[in-house]
Amino acid sequence: MYYIGIDVGGMSIKAGVTDKDGNVLHKTVLVTKGEYSAEYTISNDIHALIVKLLSEANIPESEIAAIGIGQAGSIDSERGIINYWNNIPMKNVHVVEELHKWHSCPVFIDNDANVAALGECVFGAAKGIRNMLLITLGTGVGSGIIIDGKIYRGEYGAGAEAGHMGIVMDGEPCTCGRRGCWEAYASVSALIRQTKAAMAAHPESSMHGIARDMGEVNGMTAFKAARGGDETALEVVKQYERYVAEGLISLQNIFRPQMFLIGGGISKEGEYLTAPLEKMVYDGMFDKETGDGIKIRSAALHNDAGILGAAALAIKSL
Ligand SMILES: [Zn+2]
Incomplete structure (x- = not known):
């Protein structure tokens, strides 16, 4: 049997067929409609993509054991509902129920950060690890929390938002409306x-020269200059790492x-x-005498992380 992993992004939806070991047999992509109505929801796009994927892969639907979906936004995975998504505005979309109009196999949906963390536990850098956190540093700070091999979501799936943990009272403004959130210091935007x-x-x-060559200041600018020994860049990187570590220490504890x-x-x-x-978090953690210290690694599933995470959700939820 095979699994389908679907990665819903802002501009496009990616889908892949995988086996139980995380080999992606075929993948494809669909540019999203960009706006939806009560008659044409994101489920219609997902359905069209599944049909396209199976036809291209030449695999009959009867060989699909389950479908997993990773989706940004607030997701009620128990009921299979997108509560809301601010990227392409939508509210209260019953994705699982809608997909069952066309597809009979089990369908599971979860928040993309959760799915990414699960994917790393099943196929990636945390293979075999039962308690782990994936912290994604990007436009914001995303977090996926795996406790005892399972995704921790909180009520309504609205929890596990470590990016909005306060690290500075009355600090920098955050996109959530509060001030001083970890995301306002540790995201790549920050x-x-x-x-x-x-x-x-x-x-x-x-x-300055690096930014000119790259055509912009981005998340790599300071790291690149710091690797070359630039004093100012070294300070920027060191300070940034302190911000990242500050949140990690709380999560560690x-x-x-x-x-x-x-x-x-x-x-x-x-x-x-x-x-x-690793060193900063070790220095700041509670009870460093007990256990094996601390492990911080880079995530391993790069390009196919969304597809493999969603496939892992399908496999683990069955
Ligand atoms: Zn916030």
């Missing part, structure tokens, strides 16, 4: 803001996971990012 501020104060920094994974484009910095984080 890193870009910190990089630009340092560049403005230090016209001699090599970050609350959850005491076996492992943290760092996801998002910045995870490509590898040990340059994770080794100092």
